[in-house]
Amino acid sequence: MGDTATQYSREAMQQALQTREQYDIHGLRFDISTSTLRTGAEPLLDDIATALKNFPEWGLRIVGHTDSSGNPETNESLSLARAETIKAGLVERGVDASRLLAGGAGQNKPIASNETGAGRAFNRRVELVRITDSAEAKKLLKAMTDYLAAQKALSFAYDANLQVVTNTDQKLGLASSGTVILSRPDKVHTTRTGGFVDTEALFDGKTLTLLGKNLNKYTQVEIPGTVDHLIDELKDKYGLPLPAADLLMTNAYDELMQGVYDSKDLGSGVINGTECDSLAFRKDDVDFQIWVAQGAQPYPCRVVITSSQVMGAPEYSVQIRDWKSGDAVMQGDFAFKNATNAEKIDVNDLKRNLSDLPENFMTGDKK
The missing domain is CATH 2.50.20.10 (Lipoprotein localisation LolA/LolB/LppX)
Structure with a gap:
């Protein structure tokens, strides 16, 4: 997971969703050009499911992001498919599907430069957004x-x-x-x-x-x-x-x-x-x-x-x-x-x- 893994904790995620309503997770890795999660993602999915169980009033929007490599349309579809994979993993862990929305932003919202390998890795992320459905x-x-x-x-x-x-x-x-x-x-x-x-x-x-x-x-x-x-x-x-x-x-x-x-x-x-x-x-x-x-x-x-x-x-x-x-x-x-x-x-x-x-x-x- 690289250096970004050291910045992650379940407590930090919950606090961010409580205060900022948004949190970026960089540790959920996928096989290249697929929506298949790599081994090692299970603890992060467990943490997200636990947070949702601890806060039953929350809804969550899961947004996939890619770097700028490849075709923009393909990246948008891929990012959505990856978000759907995470949603399915949370449903398997007992989260009601009605509390979850999946979205794909593709390469459109970078948070780092796509000119370097480190920047592209940082842009390949999953964004969790706490939502209200009134x-x-x-x-x-x-x-x-x-x-x-x-x-x-x-x-x-x-x-x-x-x-x-x-x-x-x-x-x-x-x-x-x-x-x-x-x-x-x-x-x-x-x-x-x-x-x-x-x-x-x-x-x-x-x-x-x-x-x-x-x-x-x-x-x-x-x-x-x-x-x-x-x-x-x-x-x-x-x-x-x-x-x-x-x-x-x-x-x-x-x-x-x-x-x-x-x-x-x-x-x-x-x-x-x-x-x-x-x-x-x-x-x-x-x-x-x-x-x-x-x-x-x-x-x-x-x-x-x-x-x-x-x-x-x-x-x-x-x-x-x-x-x-x-x-x-x-x-x-x-x-x-x-x-x-x-x-x-x-x-x-x-x-x-x-x-x-x-x-x-x-x-x-x-x-």
């Missing part, structure tokens, strides 16, 4: 998304903040505000105003119009269908997500929960004077937290999304106010009238001017 958090999120999907009409104003990290590790916030009016199944009207952007989007079930008010230019795209279809097309085809887009979809719960491995109910909080349930969720690439209004209208009061795999962990937050639904929603106007004689241009030409970021900002590296 049935109450998922229940409250489901209630919120069911409520939103049932609303034939809704509207709200929002204040958003995009936190960016400079190459000198300074965190800067870019603020914007806007409005959303939604009429299911196929109409939506949004506005967004910030220091570098002033836009309006209108969708009448057939045509999407994007207007850059500060440029007095607009573009139109034919996207017939529902608001759900529009959101998917904007995100996947044009790279232009609507504000709080996932929350507006009729299958919002499935969209939000895809890839979630940790969920927490953090109790109550207060947003704009409204008492809310505070819920937190984790995925491989993002953490997100949602505050849901308590009572008969469980609408989202605030959403915070943190990019955990980007250097500096930039954050995007949306705080919602002036929530209305049903008959309280003022009738929206979803037709574009071009009252300012705006110039019509190609969608790609306008898209470059719809970002919250000024031109001198560039996307940074991953961790």
Whole structure:
């Protein structure tokens, strides 16, 4: 096991999972290019199983990691297979399989240089992550998304903040505000105003119009269908997500929960004077937290999304106010009238001017 074995103890592992919720084990060795554990792994598996028996409230996510040798896709599959092998070994030792999740990160999360043999050996590891699977958090999120999907009409104003990290590790916030009016199944009207952007989007079930008010230019795209279809097309085809887009979809719960491995109910909080349930969720690439209004209208009061795999962990937050639904929603106007004689241009030409970021900002590296 080399020098890393001297750093391991069952007590250190338990303490790390209690305090940091994460622990890297380097002593679990596999045969080259296989998911077969080498002889000598049994004591470590025994220790992990014992820790889980000592703390029956714990769930555990087992993540395999490789060095950069070989094909990235093959490494990802191999790392998952190795995590599944460890999971099977723990189940054999009496751990309930429902408490265990297996994941494979492949070569994507090195903790040492892959330029040396010692660094590559250090990157070949198994990460244990203590997880919480809160049935109450998922229940409250489901209630919120069911409520939103049932609303034939809704509207709200929002204040958003995009936190960016400079190459000198300074965190800067870019603020914007806007409005959303939604009429299911196929109409939506949004506005967004910030220091570098002033836009309006209108969708009448057939045509999407994007207007850059500060440029007095607009573009139109034919996207017939529902608001759900529009959101998917904007995100996947044009790279232009609507504000709080996932929350507006009729299958919002499935969209939000895809890839979630940790969920927490953090109790109550207060947003704009409204008492809310505070819920937190984790995925491989993002953490997100949602505050849901308590009572008969469980609408989202605030959403915070943190990019955990980007250097500096930039954050995007949306705080919602002036929530209305049903008959309280003022009738929206979803037709574009071009009252300012705006110039019509190609969608790609306008898209470059719809970002919250000024031109001198560039996307940074991953961790």
